[in-house]
Amino acid sequence: MNVRALVFDVFGTVVDWRGGVAREVSRLLGPAVDATALADDWRGRYVPSMERVRSGELPWTPLDALHRSSLCSVLADAGLAPVPDDVQDELVLAWHRLDPWPDVVPGLRRLSRRFVLAPLSNGNVALQVGLARRSGLPWDCVLGAEVVRHYKPDPEVYDSAPELLAVPPSSVVMVAAHVDDLVAARARGLRTAYVHRPDEFGGRVVPPASDPEADWSVASFEELAETLGA
Amino acid sequence: MNVRALVFDVFGTVVDWRGGVAREVSRLLGPAVDATALADDWRGRYVPSMERVRSGELPWTPLDALHRSSLCSVLADAGLAPVPDDVQDELVLAWHRLDPWPDVVPGLRRLSRRFVLAPLSNGNVALQVGLARRSGLPWDCVLGAEVVRHYKPDPEVYDSAPELLAVPPSSVVMVAAHVDDLVAARARGLRTAYVHRPDEFGGRVVPPASDPEADWSVASFEELAETLGA
Numbered sequence: 001m002n003v004r005a006l007v008f009d010v011f012g013t014v015v016d017w018r019g020g021v022a023r024e025v026s027r028l029l030g031p032a033v034d035a036t037a038l039a040d041d042w043r044g045r046y047v048p049s050m051e052r053v054r055s056g057e058l059p060w061t062p063l064d065a066l067h068r069s070s071l072c073s074v075l076a077d078a079g080l081a082p083v084p085d086d087v088q089d090e091l092v093l094a095w096h097r098l099d100p101w102p103d104v105v106p107g108l109r110r111l112s113r114r115f116v117l118a119p120l121s122n123g124n125v126a127l128q129v130g131l132a133r134r135s136g137l138p139w140d141c142v143l144g145a146e147v148v149r150h151y152k153p154d155p156e157v158y159d160s161a162p163e164l165l166a167v168p169p170s171s172v173v174m175v176a177a178h179v180d181d182l183v184a185a186r187a188r189g190l191r192t193a194y195v196h197r198p199d200e201f202g203g204r205v206v207p208p209a210s211d212p213e214a215d216w217s218v219a220s221f222e223e224l225a226e227t228l229g230a
Numbered sequence: 231m232n233v234r235a236l237v238f239d240v241f242g243t244v245v246d247w248r249g250g251v252a253r254e255v256s257r258l259l260g261p262a263v264d265a266t267a268l269a270d271d272w273r274g275r276y277v278p279s280m281e282r283v284r285s286g287e288l289p290w291t292p293l294d295a296l297h298r299s300s301l302c303s304v305l306a307d308a309g310l311a312p313v314p315d316d317v318q319d320e321l322v323l324a325w326h327r328l329d330p331w332p333d334v335v336p337g338l339r340r341l342s343r344r345f346v347l348a349p350l351s352n353g354n355v356a357l358q359v360g361l362a363r364r365s366g367l368p369w370d371c372v373l374g375a376e377v378v379r380h381y382k383p384d385p386e387v388y389d390s391a392p393e394l395l396a397v398p399p400s401s402v403v404m405v406a407a408h409v410d411d412l413v414a415a416r417a418r419g420l421r422t423a424y425v426h427r428p429d430e431f432g433g434r435v436v437p438p439a440s441d442p443e444a445d446w447s448v449a450s451f452e453e454l455a456e457t458l459g460a
Contacts (some may be wrong), residue, residue, distance in 0.1 A: 064396065116359055126396035129346055129370045140359045142371035146394065164376065166294065166356035 001118035002192065003228060004167045006111060007120035007143060009152075012200040014119070015098035015131060017043060028087055029080070030073030036202065038078055045070035048125030050122060050151040060149040062124035068092045095123065100137065101197065107221020108138050114230040118143045120161055120174065122151050153184035161190070173223065179211050191215045191225055232456060233421065234397045236341060237373060238351035239382075239406035242430040244349070245328035246403045247273060254324030258317055265434060275300035280352060280381040282321055290379040292354040325353065326360030330367065331427065336388045337451020338368050339449070344460040348373045350391055350404065352381050381430060383414035391420065405454065409441050423454055 011017045017161050022035035029035075049066040052058045071091060083091075085116055097140065111117055118139050119128050124146040132139050150156040162169040169189030174184055177197040185192050194211035196219050210217035218224045241247045241460050245299055252265035253327035259265075279296040282352065283287045301321060303320035305313050313321075340424040341347055348369050349358045354376040362369050380386040406412050407427040426449045438449035448454045 062396075116363070124396070125371055125394040133346070133370060139361060139371070140370070141355055147377055162310065164355040165359065166292075166354070 002171050002217065003115060003173055004171040005116035005165050005173055006119070006173045006193070007118050007161045007190075009174070010119050010121035010123055010128065010131070011098075011136075011177060012052065013175065013177040013195055013199055014104055014137070015100050015135075016199070017095070017098050018202055020098030021094045024091065028091055028094075028219075029083070031076070038074060040201075041077065042067070042070060042074045042205075045074065054154060056153050062146050064092055064095070064124055064127060065121055067095055071164060089186050093130070097129050097134060098131060098136060100131075100135050101220075103220035103222045105227050107223075110222065110225035111228070111230045112138045114139075115228070116140045116165060118161070118165075120144050120152075120157065124155060146162070152181060153186070155188050158185050158188035158190055173215070173228075175221075179208070179213075182211060182214055186213070193218065193226070195219070195221070232401050232446070233345060233403055234401040235346035235391070235395050236346070236403045236405055236423075237348050237391045237420075239404070239408060239411050240326075240349050240351035240353055240358065240361070242427055243365070243405065243407040244334055244424055245330050245365075245428070247325070247328050248430065248432055250328030251324045251332045253323065254291035254327060258314070258321055258324075263310065263422060270434075271307065272297070272300060272304045272433075275304065276352075284381050284384060292376050293352055294322055294325070294354055297325055317349065323360075326357050327364060328361060330365050331450075333452045336364060337453075337455050340452065341458070342368045342370075343459045346395060346424060346460070348387075348391070348395070349381075351373050352364035382411060383412070385418050388415050388418035389422055403445070403458075405451075407437065409438070409443075412441060412444055416443070423448065425449070425451070425454065 008014055013138055016032045018036065021039035025033060025038050049070050053061055071088055088203050108117060110161040118141050120143050121128060122145045124143050131137060143164060145151045148156045148160045161171050170191060173191045173193050174185035175181060175193045175195060177195045177200060182192040182194060192214040194214040194217040196209050197207055216227055218227060237339060238244055248269050250326060251269035254426045255263060255265040257411055260416050279300050301318055317372050338347060348371050350373050351358060352375045355372050358372045361367060375381045378390045392402050394444055400421060402421050404412060404415035405422045405423045405425060407425045407430060412422040412424060422444040423446040426446040430435055444458055
């Protein structure tokens with residue numbers, strides 16, 4: 001085993017998007033709105049919105065702009081009165097203000113002593129910088145969709161990690177709470193670590209406890225650090 | 231003044247390339263070699279090698295590969311006996327092991343409390359990650375040539391900083407010890423800060439004490455932090 005770098009899915013794996021978005025929705029739209037339902041609906045439009053870019057229907061568009069666009073439909077479908085543009089802009093920044101799961105910062109600090117760490121997310125660079133500064137995520141750099149102008153699971157995103165870090169693909173571990181992300185990473189020669197995040201969807205959908213195809217399956221970033229000897 | 235982010239030239243501005251390369255040359259090739267002369271010659275081939283990429287003569291090539299290629303000529307012109315490939319590979323990594331000027335880490339730590347910080351260098355991402363991990367440079371992300379596959383002073387590099395940080399160009403400050411870098415940054419709407427680094431060329435060439443065209447001229451990153459209220 002010659003692991004040099006770990007790259008991370010972010011939404012769901014590093015941060016709790018559902019709780020964070022719901023918190024900001026409540027703050028900005030008031031207690032009468034069903035904030036978790038709105039968060040779920042907004043998140044539900046995430047994959048289809050990226051698919052429009054992946055298929056070529058839209059030119060490259062950063063995630064903030066996709067979030068802004070889908071928010072209009074989310075608010076309309078929720079039957080909410082017209083929400084001012086500046087409030088909608090602020091709502092999009094909810095995705096820059098998500099809290100990490102409790103094991104994330106201590107786990108990343110341990111891992112950082114031995115490995116290069118970077119997000120490999122569909123979130124744009126400014127969003128990752130916002131999350132990292134808010135919570136002290138010790139990334140060495142920000143990789144991911146916006147850097148290569150492709151969304152996961154396009155192979156270009158996975159290929160960019162070993163290329164930009166100047167190490168072999170087999171020395172890079174993709175860390176994610178989503179089996180499909182790991183399948184795509186393995187197809188490009190990366191190693192994979194599955195993290196069980198039972199609360200990502202608030203218990204509505206419970207992901208499997210482990211991924212038998214992954215090199216490692218863990219329940220926390222601290223367990224991952226222990227497993228990798230960091 | 232609404233500064234949100236500072237982006238930094240690295241070779242000469244953040245780190246002492248001449249001293250660091252000479253140190254590694256001495257370590258790897260022995261005390262009989264004139265290490266500073268070799269460092270100066272190697273650095274002298276930097277701009278012409280990037281020009282071959284900027285002109286389209288070469289496809290995109292990261293700086294590590296340009297350094298590796300120019301090293302062959304440097305060693306041959308110095309009349310050195312054939313240097314094994316693995317030693318040449320290790321010499322290229324000298325550029326990942328340069329020390330920052332003494333004011334850099336304390337100055338960046340102060341600036342980081344208030345501003346987003348990133349390198350905007352012609353050095354590749356892995357090189358920047360190596361420098362940052364070695365010395366604890368508190369970058370929020372790594373921007374620069376390799377991310378956009380253009381070398382400074384191509385406008386794409388300067389434009390990428392506000393674009394990827396999702397802020398207006400006028401809220402980004404380019405920090406450099408080289409007037410030409412600041413001229414190119416201003417042409418793209420960035421603000422500019424000149425840092426006087428009298429020792430970059432070991433006293434052979436002494437740069438001007440200030441740049442009258444820059445928004446700020448300082449003698450250290452600590453003075454820059456003080457000036458910007460960080």
